[in-house]
Amino acid sequence: MKHKKLSLKLQLFIGYLIFIAFIFLISFLFWRFSAEIEKEVGYGEKISEFLENVLEMRRYEKNYFLYHNKEDFENLEKYFLKAKNLFEILKPQLIEFNTNIKIEKIEKNFASYEDIIKILKRLSPEKIYILEKRIREHGSEILKFAESIKREEKTVLLNYIRSTKKFFLLFGLFLSLFTLTGLLLWYKLLVDSLNTLENEIKNILSGNSRKVLVPPEFRHFVETFKKTYFTFLETEKLSSLGKLLFSIAHEINNPLSNISTSIEILKNEDLDEKFKKELFNDLENEIERTKNIIHSVLDFYKVKEKTFLNLNACINNTIHLLKGYIPSRISLKIDVPKNIEIFGNKSQIQQIFINLIKNAVEAIKDVGEIEIKAFPDKDKVKIIVKDTGEGIPKEHLSRIFEPFFSTKKKGGYGIGLFVVYNLIKEHEGNIWVESEINKGTVFYIEFPLKQRDEILREDLYETL
Incomplete structure (x- = not known):
């Protein structure tokens, strides 16, 4: 079973749809990468905010133990709560992307730090030094944790950006190759169609009866061209035939004139036998000459x-x-x-x-x-x-x-x-x-x- 060949118009339309689909795919992937980068940047901003709050917490922690100022303690408690809330927000992503981090240990540090803050509220300024070493140890662990995830996030973000750049570079190359291939295919499709049209016209001009499968878009043009060409060809043939017939008529006219003259003379009964014989010989020669001319024409038009x-x-x-x-x-x-x-x-x-x-x-x-x-x-x-x-x-x-x-x-x-x-x-x-x-x-x-x-x-x- 022969498959029907798609028309040139349909092939170009399908190629156009494939190109549009490819553009949509590019747009979708670009949107996905943009969303991932935006998410990663948002995650990095939260980590930066977490680190800033931990640093502020440590600063007011130090000031409180140096100056025993109530305002410093309030700020210490405020920044601790902010840091703890941010940690709770970041914890799901930390568990997902940072498998090496021991979340339980950090949670214990936060819990211990919070317990110490509660105890410090009840102690007089003269007795707070008892808990200074413990709170500083837990605070130091929390700060180390905040700095480590900040470094890791920075590394991850840089790697992500590098990967994205590589991806888009490769994607750009692929897009260029895809576009070039598509253009070459379209070009080949058009050139093949035009070559087919050219071959069909050559067949028409050379009188070749072999059929060429011309794209539907060109069939009307081919039919119009064929009619016009054969009209000109018939005109040229008639012109050549007319000139040839003129030449033949001129050639036949001479022997016919001689035959006519000889017949008129033969009508005279007083002619002697010798002269009659000469006239009959002339008639035979002129008739033979006429036959030769006609045979030449017939021989010319025979298909051999x-x-x-x-x-x-x-x-x-x-x-x-x-x-x-x-x-x-x-x-x-x-x-x-x-x-x-x-x-x-x-x-x-x-x-x-x-x-x-x-x-x-x-x-x-x-x-x-x-x-x-x-x-x-x-x-x-x-x-x-x-x-x-x-x-x-x-x-x-x-x-x-x-x-x-x-x-x-x-x-x-x-x-x-x-x-x-x-x-x-x-x-x-x-x-x-x-x-x-x-x-x-x-x-x-x-x-x-x-x-x-x-x-x-x-x-x-x-x-x-």
Whole structure:
């Protein structure tokens, strides 16, 4: 069972949703870390407050035993109660995060300190020295405890900040990689879709019937392009056909005129037998000539497989078809050896030369010359089609094989040379052009020189 491929729009939308979800995840994690840091800072503030109260408690403790001042005792008791309350608040977190701390021992110190304060309330100033040593010992233990948890909290907070920095650094790198990967995937998705579109357009232009799965978003464009292209192609075909028919009509008109004249003469009964025989011979020759012209046209339009073609005969047959189209002011010079064979489709090869000769004729506005020559060059045959026409502007040379590009001011659809280019490529050949304004244009064509045994091997390989 084939899975239906998601459309480009849906794929981009899913990618967008994933990106938004990732942003929400980042926001959530940032909120969690912020909350944890805030909690840790709040915990640290409580510890700082606890230490400050213990220090104040110890200060008033010292003053009381030095000066026996009642106000110092009241402050001692006040800061002790504050420190004790803060200890009770901090105790759950101390138990959770500081497993090494012996909470029971500190609780005993607080309890003993509180008991001593209660006793001191009842003693006269002269007798308080009895409890000074004990209260100082318990106070010292409480202070050591407060200072130790302050140091630990500072270390924990610094470690937490360092860990957070590392996390966000790694998270930033991951986010960058994720974003870059997402952009690359989106880019690849778009490029693949555009490449698919390009391949489909190339298939349309080359006449390839192989279907390419075009994204739904581009199907309307492809259909519109296909209709427009085939409209132009049909127009170009009709234009070429019209010119070819004009040439054929001109060629057939001459023998038909001769046939008509001979028939009119034969109607005269006073002709001697010898002259009649000559007229009948002329009729046979003209009819044969007409048949040859018609056979040439039919042969041109037959769909054939590739075969070995005599290049000289192929070019001369093409010129024969176009003889009526080429004006007398343009001379033809053919220099093609009779022993050169190429492997190809006859009608397609002739179409190449029809288009090139037709272009050359249209480029020559006055008296001029079209020259066609060919010669073997290592494992290739090189063909040169040269004219003395107007030439092609330098800035247009790189585009003349593009579809719908034409240098003609009117009547040109830009299909002829595009067809030439694709037919040559189908025959594993190459074509390039050189031109100079007011001097003319030269087309260079290369076809591979294949041997008959080489073709047999290729056919056998394809069969296997």
